[in-house]
Amino acid sequence: MLVRALVPEGFDNYLAQIERGLDDPRYVSLIQRCWRAGDWEPDAPRIDELAVALAEHFLADPSLLPVLTGLQDRDAGAIRYELLTRHGEDQKPAWARLAALNEAQLRSGGIDIAYQTPTD
Secondary structure, three states, rough: OOHHHHHHHHHHHHHHEEEEEEOHHHHHHHHHHHHHHHHOOOOOOHHHEEEHHHHHHHHHHHHHHOOOOOOOOOOOOOHHHHHHHHHHOOOOOHHHHHHHHHHHHHHOOOOOOOOOOOOO
16 A cells, blocks of 8 residues: 555556566565564574575566666655655564665665665
């Protein structure tokens, strides 16, 4: 719902990208691990491992990386990005760390991410 509200013109494309990923068992396993990671301690070493695994998967096939097209072109794009990437981190701080580590891995692999999630 949050994606639809903040980036309505990119919502259908976002869903289509995720649906393509559902045909890939490794992608599904990674996403399931991401959901479970919300219950991990924020400094758990397996968060680092999961961030690397996610980045490797997306770097091997960037078409699976859910991209919210149009976000950069919108007014307050950085704020919208922050709302999307940091949503729920108060309840699940491990997700915030996972997101920041994954972004760093993707950037170092050459994926352009317009905005950056703070790592503190």
